[in-house]
Amino acid sequence: MTRLGLRARVTAAFAVGALLLAASMALFSYDLTRRSLLEERERTAVRVAYFDAAVVRSGLDTDEPDVVEVLRSLDTGSGRRPLLQINESFHARAAEVVGDDPVPESLRRMVRGGEPAVQRVRLNGQPTLVVGIPISATISYYELTSLREVEDTFQVVALTLTAVAIMVAGSGAALGWYATRHSVRPLTAVADAAERIAAGDVTTRLDPTTDPDLTRLSSSFNHMVDQLARRIERDRRFAADVSHELRSPLQTLAAAASVLTRRREHQDERTATAAGLVVDEVARFQRLVDDLIELARTEQPAQRQSVDVAALARESCRARDLPENLVHLAPGTPARWQVERRRVEQILRNLLDNAVRYGGGPVAVRLSAAGDGVGVVEVDDAGPGVPPADREVIFDRFVRGRAAHARAGTDGTGLGLALVAEHAAAHGGRARAENRPGGGASFRVELPGSLS
Incomplete structure (x- = not known):
């Protein structure tokens, strides 16, 4: 299960918090509104019922009262229905006598006991308010007031409050997204700076005035980068100094060899064999020192100039007794690139040497464009390929892949591909290894800005 990111979690928290708050306020408002409306409607209904009961009492205070005419004389409109109970019989505006179902038994008992009473009931599925008022010991007046209009008002209020709660939740989510967008921005700046430093740009620093609350983080980050840059520079100088110091005794050893x-x-056979080993190891030692010196120089930015890379690739093939037809210039790709000749020459030399030593020999050197002015150099070999676990580490210093270990007799220094990666980084690009569909490995170097 994929875990939500920080921004998504904070946004969700804002949305849930806003929804809970809005829902609580909506429920409180609905309950308050409902009770207020019902109480007001009940007070109004009781007041009107008392008035109508007085009219009925006056109409019945005759020798021969007409119950129907008395009830018809009431101005109850369409929302109220009067009922008159005489003894045990109920009378309505119509001439017939109705049953006692509309009035609950508990309410009738209270009114017969001489106490006015009010009760909310549902008649025929409609909410109704029943008000009972005693007129005499045998006569009770009831008025049934429809609450349908109030119920409709409740529904409108409920829908309105629900819509408001949803809108508040949405606003909370938007506020959370906006807040996290601005609060996470300093962390994004830190992540971007860390990526640039990992790519080799140790001049990257954070602006300590970006956010006062993150001043300590910015200063600590910049201090860490300063320490890292000093250590890298110290290591580079140490490697350069040691390499230069080793050159003189190596030259003496090479001359003696x-x-x-x-x-x-x-010489006898054993002496000649030993002398041969000394010569080979001195030569390997010289290559190692040369690579270390070159590695110390890779920290400098690339000095670009117009270079015929296609001719340079063919020249590198000739220097290793490889056929020039290995070089393929993709259609539409210019032969001249804006690169540093020395660095690209070493990229080609190291990739070709790597293919000869560990990849069964190169099968193609392809030059192409990847769009946006990116020049691409690819060297394919006929070897066993590069395992996925080795595709990143083989570009580290003093690291040799499994194919190199399988050929223990080779004289590699473990710095060839590291130099390729460093020269690519000096151009703002990168190097990577892949396996070709037909077998073998393909080493790809991207050089941004070389075709602009």
């Missing part, structure tokens, strides 16, 4: 090589025919 060449003397041993030239006099190999005057």
Whole structure:
């Protein structure tokens, strides 16, 4: 199950909080409105019923009262229905005598006892308010007032409050999204800065005045980057200094080794073998020192100029006795790129050497464009490919892939692909390894801005 992000969680919390608050207020408002309307309607109904009861009492105070005419004389409109109970019989405006179902038994008992009473009931599915007023020991007056209009008002109020609650919840969600968007922005800036630093730009810093509440975070982050930059610079200088210091004794060893090589025919077999090993190891040591010096120089930005990369790729193939037809320039891709010649030359040299040593030899060197001025250099080989677990780490320093370990006799330094990645980063690009559909590996280097 995917966990929601911080912004989504805060937005949801704002929405739920606003919904709960709005729902609570809506329920309170609905209950208050309902009770107020019912109480007001009940007071009005009781007051009118008392008035109508007085009219009925006056109309019945004759020798031969006409009950129907008395009830018809009442101005009750369409919302009220008068009933008159004489002894045990109920009389309405019509001439017939009605049953006692409209009036609850509990209400009739109270009115017969001489006490006025009010009760809300449902008659034929409609809400009704029944008001009972005693007129004499044998006569009771009842007035049935319809509450349908009040019920309709309640429904409108309920719908309105529900809509308001939904709107408030939506507003809460919008407010939460807006608040998190601005509150998370400093964290986004930190994440962006961390990504740029991870890509090699140790000059990235956070503006400490962006948010006063995050001043400590900004200063601590900048201090961490300063320490990191100093350590990287110290390590670079150490590697450069050590490499330069090693060059002089290595040159002496190389000269002595060449003397041993030239006099190999005057040596016995064991001495000649040992001399050969010394020569090979001195040569490997020299390549390692050269790579370390080159690695120390990769921290500098690329010095771009117009370079015929296609010709440079063919020249690199000729230098390794590889056929020039390995180089393929994609249709529509210019041959001249805006790059640093030395860096691109080493990219091609290291990728070709890597293919020869570990990939069964190169099968293609492809130059193409990836859009937005990005030049792409790809070297395909015929080797076993690169396992997914090794595709990132093989570009680290002093790391050799499984294919290199399988060929223990090779003389690689573990810095070739690291230099490729560093030179690509100096151009603002990157290097990555993939497996070709037909077998083998494909090493791809992207150089942004080289075709602009």
